[in-house]
Amino acid sequence: MKQYIGLGLGLIVGTVIGAAAVSGLHAQAKPPVYIVSEIDVTNVDAYTKEYVPLARAAIKNSGGKLVGASQKVTMLEGAPQNSRVTINVFDSLEKAQASRNVADYKAARVIGDKYAKFRAYVVEGLPQ
Numbered sequence: 001m002k003q004y005i006g007l008g009l010g011l012i013v014g015t016v017i018g019a020a021a022v023s024g025l026h027a028q029a030k031p032p033v034y035i036v037s038e039i040d041v042t043n044v045d046a047y048t049k050e051y052v053p054l055a056r057a058a059i060k061n062s063g064g065k066l067v068g069a070s071q072k073v074t075m076l077e078g079a080p081q082n083s084r085v086t087i088n089v090f091d092s093l094e095k096a097q098a099s100r101n102v103a104d105y106k107a108a109r110v111i112g113d114k115y116a117k118f119r120a121y122v123v124e125g126l127p128q
Contacts, residue, residue, distance in 0.1 A: 031125035032089045033096050035064070039084040040117045044071070047115040054108035062099035064088045084116075089125075096122050 041047045056066060068087035075081055090096040099105060100120075112118065 029127070030092060031127045032091060033093050033125060034067075034123045035086075035088045035090065035096050035099075035120055036123055037086045037088075037118060037120040038081075039086065039119075040082070041071070041084055041115060042117075043115040047112065051108060051112035051115060055105065055112060058102060058104035058108050059088055059099055061104060062090075062102055063095050064090050064099050083119075093122060093124070 059066065065088065066086065067089050068085070071084045073081040073083075073085050088096075088099075090099065109118075
């Protein structure tokens with residue numbers, strides 16, 4: 001009889017420890033953040049040839065990933081969007097903010113500012 005009580009108690013303790021470990025792992029996983037940029041481009045050819053390759057490389061080197069970019073935005077609600085829109089994903093807000101302060105990105109923006117006006121903001125992702 002004591003054997004079954006020990007076995008039952010061991011199963012319960014093991015289950016509690018396992019549940020706590022899984023809960024801890026889920027709590028540690030932070031949702032991604034997205035940098036959304038609205039870009040009013042005045043010279044599309046120069047912007048595309050001179051700025052885009054440098055900016056994409058700088059963002060990639062900072063841990064970001066381009067997930068969307070288009071000059072042709074289809075509006076679902078509100079006034080028509082005339083600017084180019086890009087969406088980059090990062091692991092954290094800190095990484096997203098840091099990506100804008102690296103030398104490569106700042107150098108790219110010097111070029112980009114000649115051909116466009118930028119508006120960018122961060123949107124926090126949701127846990128999946």
